[in-house]
Amino acid sequence: MPKIVDHDQRRRELVEATLRIIVRQGLAGATMRDIATEAGFANGALKSYFASKSDLLAATYLFVFEATNRRVGLSTGHLRGLAALRAFASEVLPITPELHDEARVVLSFFAEVAQSPDHARTTRETMALWRTWILGWLGQARDDGDLAAEVVLEPAADVLLTYLLGAQTAAMIGGETVDFAGFRAQFDFVIARLSDDLDHSVGKSWNARDSLRGWG
Numbered sequence: 001m002p003k004i005v006d007h008d009q010r011r012r013e014l015v016e017a018t019l020r021i022i023v024r025q026g027l028a029g030a031t032m033r034d035i036a037t038e039a040g041f042a043n044g045a046l047k048s049y050f051a052s053k054s055d056l057l058a059a060t061y062l063f064v065f066e067a068t069n070r071r072v073g074l075s076t077g078h079l080r081g082l083a084a085l086r087a088f089a090s091e092v093l094p095i096t097p098e099l100h101d102e103a104r105v106v107l108s109f110f111a112e113v114a115q116s117p118d119h120a121r122t123t124r125e126t127m128a129l130w131r132t133w134i135l136g137w138l139g140q141a142r143d144d145g146d147l148a149a150e151v152v153l154e155p156a157a158d159v160l161l162t163y164l165l166g167a168q169t170a171a172m173i174g175g176e177t178v179d180f181a182g183f184r185a186q187f188d189f190v191i192a193r194l195s196d197d198l199d200h201s202v203g204k205s206w207n208a209r210d211s212l213r214g215w216g
């Protein structure tokens with residue numbers, strides 16, 4: 001009797017192998033042969049599941065993105081406004097070794113985006129979802145009286161999204177201000193600039209590294 005192959009499971013195994021290879025060796029080291037070996041497949045078998053390395057990388061990106069969104073759903077489900085926004089950031093910013101690894105995969109995929117309209121569309125769609133969430137939380141914060149009066153929601157959402165993506169790039173580059181505590185402090189600074197309880201008077205100093213409150 002022919003062996004029944006679970007194609008979805010095989011695809012998942014290849015995606016998970018790709019994730020491990022990229023974390024260990026970077027995108028350049030993620031050859032189809034190495035990925036097949038990591039997953040316990042014959043090299044030629046990969047073509048049955050992914051037509052190209054680019055397609056496999058896209059699937060790995062979506063795997064990471066969907067895993068992030070599941071965590072976000074769990075961490076923000078009982079929150080609103082700025083508290084939800086902080087919880088969201090804690091699942092996106094590279095503030096743990098695991099999230100740092102995920103950032104490596106995301107940036108590897110972004111390197112492919114310029115070469116593929118389909119991958120660019122995938123990225124726009126995923127980022128549009130995050131932008132919608134951020135706008136919703138900012139709107140709640142405004143309704144709750146937690147935002148400074150001068151904050152305009154859409155530009156603020158765009159700045160926050162750009163910062164979160166930029167933080168992933170900074171994590172790969174490294175440096176004194178991009179350790180885990182540094183990213184938390186940076187986000188505290190960004191949120192403080194939006195908050196209604198901040199003194200916005202000219203000359204008011206604010207030390208980001210002195211404010212790590214709100215992070216679990």
